[in-house]
Amino acid sequence: MSIAYLGLESLRQLKNVRNTVFTFVVPLVMLLLFGSIYGASGQVDPSTGLPWIVVTTVQMAGYGGMMAALGQAFTIVTERSVGWNRQLRLTPLSGMGYLISKVVAALAVALVSIVALIVISVIVFHASLSPAGWAMAALGLWLGVIPFAFIAVLIGQFAKPQFAQPLFMVIFLGMAILGGLWVPLSVMPSWMTNIAQVVPSYWLNRLGQMGAHLSGDVMEPALVLLAWTVVLGAFIVWRYRRDAARQ
């Protein structure tokens, strides 16, 4: 697996303007909207002990990172339908290497989205947190995005071009709502909070909050996200083997 290829491929995905607009503008608008509502008044969220604006920023950065990672599904579906991956199969890049390059690219675009949203929040709303707090929040969110990079690859492997869009919508809407990325779970009924415990987007958000807090028990989120990653990874490998055997 060539590092040069990984770098070039990730850079290419970063420069993909359409994806960037799609994955970045929506969380940005929501951040600006919620930011001015919950505002810079410095109120503290009782459940997390963090200022409201920080909670909102983590929420939207998580949402942006998740969208950016999931958006890679479209890249894979398009490349498959055009026949680009046939061209790639004539290079030393293996089929698994191709999928790994997509996970890496998904994580790269997610990181850019997360960092950009945090930076904008700090500049616009003067959201105050220690640099270490922001760094750990970004890191927590980034690690939490890993299962979504895998989900993107899985959609890319399974979906026909015409089904990729609806499938993407269902998954990201479900994840955003159940995980409390749009509306804080504290205002939701309690049964939703219970469901949220097994949803990766909930733990994505929690990891970000823990990072911002520079404290918290990371064991539980780590186990839930690891479980998702292992299950999704197993599906990807299974599908890949089946595709290879069918040729």
Place this chain on the structure above:
Amino acid sequence: MGGVNTTPATVARAAQRSRPAAIRLTGLSKTFGPLTAVDGIDLSIQPGEVVALLGPNGAGKSTTIDLVLGLATPTAGEAELFGGTPRAAIETGRVGAMLQGGALLPTMTVAQSVALIAAAHRHPLSVQEALERAKCTEIAKQKVSKLSGGQMQRARFAVAIVSNPDLLILDEPTAAMDVEARRTFWQSMQEFTDAGRTVVFATHYLDEADAYADRIVMMSAGRVVADGTPGEVKAVVSGRRIRASFDFAWSAEIEAELYELPGVRSVDHRGDVLTVVSDDSDAALRTLLSRYDHLHDIEVTAHSMDDAFLALTQARSDEPYRQNSTALIGDRS
């Protein structure tokens, strides 16, 4: 020349003999459910050969190419490249290919496409060199979605050669090209292969096979029905055709006499024009002229590649003819 001991020439020849074939197919078959796309192909292509793969649609050319490149796994038999697996040859960058349905991404420029594929290879040419060799320098900055048919094929050629391959496989490379674009394309292909690279190209254009290949492999219904030089393949449709006008009255005796001419395959007449097809048209013509004074408007024509193509690909339903034709060309593997 003719040294008894080891001269450089004999050493070179020995080296050539011990070098593994660029492509070796043994009993290669591929079935899709009830459909047999490739039906037991045995073929060996030596380094440096330029081979045209001819055949009507559905003859199994593209499936054969997929099997050669390891993009599909054979139902039976084996495909070897340079004495190893297709994958091993691809990983060392020894194989480049232009495939049907292997397109470039519309959002990238030509140069970006070449650079991305180059990055995946271990010892690629520089992007600049690949673009120059494929005559893509002036379209390097253009988006793939804005390219014309001919430009698109040139861009795909640049992608195919960027690994600096020893073996190039081109599946209908000049489809969707106009005459001028086709000529430019073959010119760059020839420049690239002057250094002794092996090329296999599938095509519908018989004149391309005739002009650019030094060996033609003709496929029909998943089998190889002819294998030889362009001249040999054309000769399959039995020699040359002699046509002449005559003044005498046609009779069974004259027809029998004409059948005695050297190398004759068929004798025919229509009105006052006779047609003799002969494998040895020179000798047949000499005898013909010496015996019959009053022949005039004499024409001797070679069969075209189209004649050979039609005869060979239609001959499958006519088993004796098929055996006859393969026997004529002989076994080159």
